[in-house]
Structure formats: structure tokens, C-alpha cells
Amino acid sequence: MTQPVSIIMVEDDEGHARLIERNIRRSGVNNEIVSFTNGTDAMRHLFGADGSGLVQKGNALLILLDLNLPDMTGIDILRQIKENKYLKASPVVVLTTTDDSQEIKRCYELGCNVYITKPVNYENFANAIRQLGLFFSVIQVPPAAP
């Protein structure tokens, strides 16, 4: 059973979201992208109304996460994803403006797969996103949990 990976993007800045989407598309990735501009909506989508994460059972997800959200921090979302048995196998890419080494370390400790700082140098950023597209095309869909 193969299933296309759906990309969940949690990003409060619509401009950033648009730039990320464009670059993903430009690198030839055509997967579905579901965007959220705040943490609450994203959490509801990921964990369902009951908060158990059962709704996403068997779904292949890739999560793009911004750390600075208006209603909560991305770190919290990251932790909950990695603690949930249905979601913890999904790769998480942290995208943020901060290049604070402490924060990067923290994210990797919590289990984030890739950490990308949004550089103002646009070429670097576009490259990173395109690499990410390549990354998407080679990742294995996590085996659906029984």
C-alpha cells in the first residue's frame, strides 16, 4: 500500500509559507501541502479532536514546523509529535529565523530530523528548500502502524 506523502506546513507568516511552497514546487515536488498559520489548528489536524493522533494512523506525513507561532511554540508541537505513537515516525523539518545554537541543539534532542534557518540570503534558502524536495523524494513512507 503506497500512499503519497502529505506535507503539513505550520507557518504563521503567510509570506514565508508562500516562499517555501514555491520553492518546494520549483524543485519538482507535487505532493499535497496543507498549511496552518497557528499552532492550535495544526494540533487539531495532527492529533484529531480527541488529541490522540489516531486520525493520522497510517498516513504518511512530512511536517514543516516554524518555531515562532502566535499561540504556542513550535518546540511544544515538536515534543508532542515525537511523543505520539502514531506521529513519531513522521519526519519533522524545523524552519525558523533563529540560528541560535542552543535552540538547534534542543530541537535535535527532541527528535527533529532537519533544522533549516530561514536565511535572508535568498539563494541559500531556496537551495535548502530544493534539497528538502530531493529529501522528500527519497524518504520512505513510514510503515503504517498495525
Next chain:
Amino acid sequence: MTAEAQRRRTFWQILLFAAGLLVLTVISAGSVYLVNKAREDSKWVVHTIEVENQTHALLLEIRRAESAARGFLLTREDNFRADHEKAVAAIIPALDKLTRLSADNPTQRENVEKLSAAIETRLSQFAREMAFVRQGEPDKAMAVVREAAAQDVTTRITAIGTAMIQEEERLFRLRTVSADRSQTIAASMTGVGSGLVVVLALISIWLVRRSALGRDEAEARLRDANLNLESIVDERTADLREANEEIQRFAYIVSHDLRSPLVNIMGFTSELEELGGDIFRRIGGLARVPAEGAPLAPAGPGEIVLEGADKQLSADFSEALGFIKSSIAKMDRLISAILNLTREGRREFQPVKIDTRELISAIVSTLAHQAAEAQAEIHLEPLPDVVSDRLALEQIFSNLIDNAIKYLRNGVPGEIRIRGRTKLGYAIFEISDNGRGIDPKDHQRIFDLFRRAGTQDKPGQGIGLAHVRALVRRLGGTMSVSSELNAGSTFTITLPIAWNVSNRNRD
């Protein structure tokens, strides 16, 4: 306690002490005087008794002489005669003695004169009487006795003697009273004096106790004040720390949040650039259509063929985007600088023992290339070791040495000197150069963030010195510059020799 009260207290204590001394002196002098007086008084009492005794003795001798004379007259026995002569012989010395003794008293002297006159009369009567008896004429002797009895000389002598005794008794009474009084006075004087001394001592003890109490109170107040002061200092420090933290957070959030829109600006500017490329490529393609008569495939990417006004438009477009992009890059650098500074402000320092000379030698070797390019020589003099944060010290010295190399005078071989010494628990480092120097009016400005001074011919953000000063301050030190334009600069850094976490890292 005020100084006035203290002085008053001291004054009172001195006064009390003086009063005590005075009382003791008076008592001593009075005692000596009174003891002398008492001795005098008793001497007089004794004298009175002596006079009285002498008078009695004299009268007794006269009686003896008289009775012995009578016995001789009656019996004519020689032993009565010898007895009489012995008594008569004793009378004159006794009288002389009495005269001597009573010389002090006019009344008694008069009495003694009268007495001696009467005694002389009586003695001559005795002599005549005895002579008659010896000549064997008892009748004549009898006549003398009768005559003597008629003259009543003996009675007069007795009367005078009795008067004298009475006088002496009167004197005795007087003198006894006087002696008693002297003794009473001496006793009461001693008593009163002792009492006074005791009272003064009590007052002194009270005063000493009171001042001790005052001192204890003052000590307690001082302790309270100290505690109070400490708590005030703690409070202020906490306030300052809070304010500092708030500024740090503020700077962090501001720079972080400023960066977010910048990403968009940059991102969409790049998008615009690409769009612009596409548009002008298309315009180029369209412009050539009518000329060549047939539609062409759009030009390949990268080569935009434009002519005339279109070319100008494209150039203007690119120029505008270029300015926007360079401004964004600059803004990004500034924001990054602020972020780095706030991050530095949050970094925990780790005090370790640092071989300063080795640390600076390492910095100098990494800057050797720049130094060689600038024809600069770096001299390292002996430096004191310190306990401090290694990374912070590296940043401080590399910034300062880098600056020294960077701002040398063109065409003048650079000479950079790093000196060190210690003073009162602080290590003082001086980094001096023979470079272009800094105008004294800019000495404050160079330490401000994003501010620079002098000819702007070298790349830089105006961050280095602000950063260095912030680090030095966090390490509990101070930093200053002395410099004249075209006369080199000396940056002086004072750092505690042994920095520890408690003295400054709490902020």
C-alpha cells in the same frame, strides 16, 4: 548618639572624677587637721589634769609641812622636824612647777601669784616657828602658831588652791567638750566624705552603664542599618538585573521579529528579480516579432536581448532591486550583530586559569598575515595570568589587536605593544599602537554600537568595541582609551585577577 551628647557625657564623667578627687583631698586634709586638733585638745585635757594634780600635790605638801611642824612643836622629836623640812623643801619645786604649768592661763597665773605670796608668808611663819622651837622657846613658837592661825594663811592657801582646782575643772570640762567635738567632726567628716565618694562612684557606675547601654544600642542600630543597607542593595541589584534581562529579551525579540519580515522582503525581491527577468525576456521576444516577421521561440534563460528604452527600463529595474538587496543585506548584518550581542550577554562565563601570554600569542599568530600585510610588528611584554572566561578574553584581545592592525597609518610601519601589570587584585592590560589615533571627541562614540570614528576607509560594522566593552564589564572590569589624532592609541583594560561567578555573573 550625637557628637554633642557624647561630648556632654565625657564632660560629666571628667567632672565626676574631679569631684571625687576633690572630696577625697578635702577629707584627707580635714582628717589630718582634725586629728591634729584632737591631739592638741587631749594635750590640753592632760595639761589641765596635770595642773590640777600639781595643785593638789602642793596643797598636800603644805598640809604635811604644817602637821609635821605641829608634831615637832608638841613632841620636839627630830623625825617630825626632818619630816617638816622635807615637806618644805618639796613645796618650792612644786610651786615652781605649778607656776610653769599655769603660765598659759592669766587667771591661774594671778592665782598662782597670790598662792605663792601666801605660801611665802606661811613658809616664813614655819621658819620662825621652827627656829623658836629649836631655840627651845616653845611659847614664842606657840605664839607664832596662834598668830598664824589668826592670820588664816592656811585657809587662804586652801581657798586659792580650791579656786585653782575649780578653774582647772572648768577648763577640763571645756576642753573635754572641745575634744569631743573635734572627734565628732572628724567622724562625721569621714562619714560624709565616704558617703560622697560612694555616691560619686554610684553616679559614675550609672553613667558608665548608661554609655555602655547607649553603645550597645548604637551597635544594634548599626547592625540593623547594615542589614537594611544590604537588603536595599540586594533589592536594587535585583531590579537592575531584571531591567537588564528585560532589555536582553527585548533586544532578542525585536531583532528576531525584525528578521522575519526581512526574510519575506528578501524572498519576494528575489522572486521579483526572477519575474523581472521573465518579463524583460518576454518583452525582448515581442520586440523582435514585427522586425523579423515571424514569432520566435522565447529567448533562452540568461540572455536577454533588449534595445533602446527597454534596455534602459531593465537596467533601472535591476538597479532598484540591487539597492533593495544590498540594504536588506546590511539590515540583516545589523540585526545579526544585535542578536549576537544579546546572545553574548546571555552566555554563562566559565572562570578558568588562563596563561594570558599564551592566549595572546595564539591570537597574534592567527593575525600574523594581516600584521605582515600592514607591515606591523607586535611586541608582547610579560603579562599577568588571570582567572577568567577564556572565550571572552579571546574576543576582547583579538578585537583590540585586530583594530590596532586595521587602523594603522598608511606608509608608517606599525608597532603594536601589549603590556600588563597588576594592581590591588586587578590585572591591567594595555594595547598600544602607533596608528592613526582617535580624536578625543570621539572617545565615547567609538564604544557605541554601530558607531565608528575617523576616516571610513576600512570595512566594519561598528560592533567590535561595543562588544569588547560589554564583555569587560561583565567580567567585572573597566576599559578606557587614551589617544590623540595621528599619535597612536592605547586601550587599557582592567580585569579582576580572580574573577568568580558570584561577583558579576548574577546579572
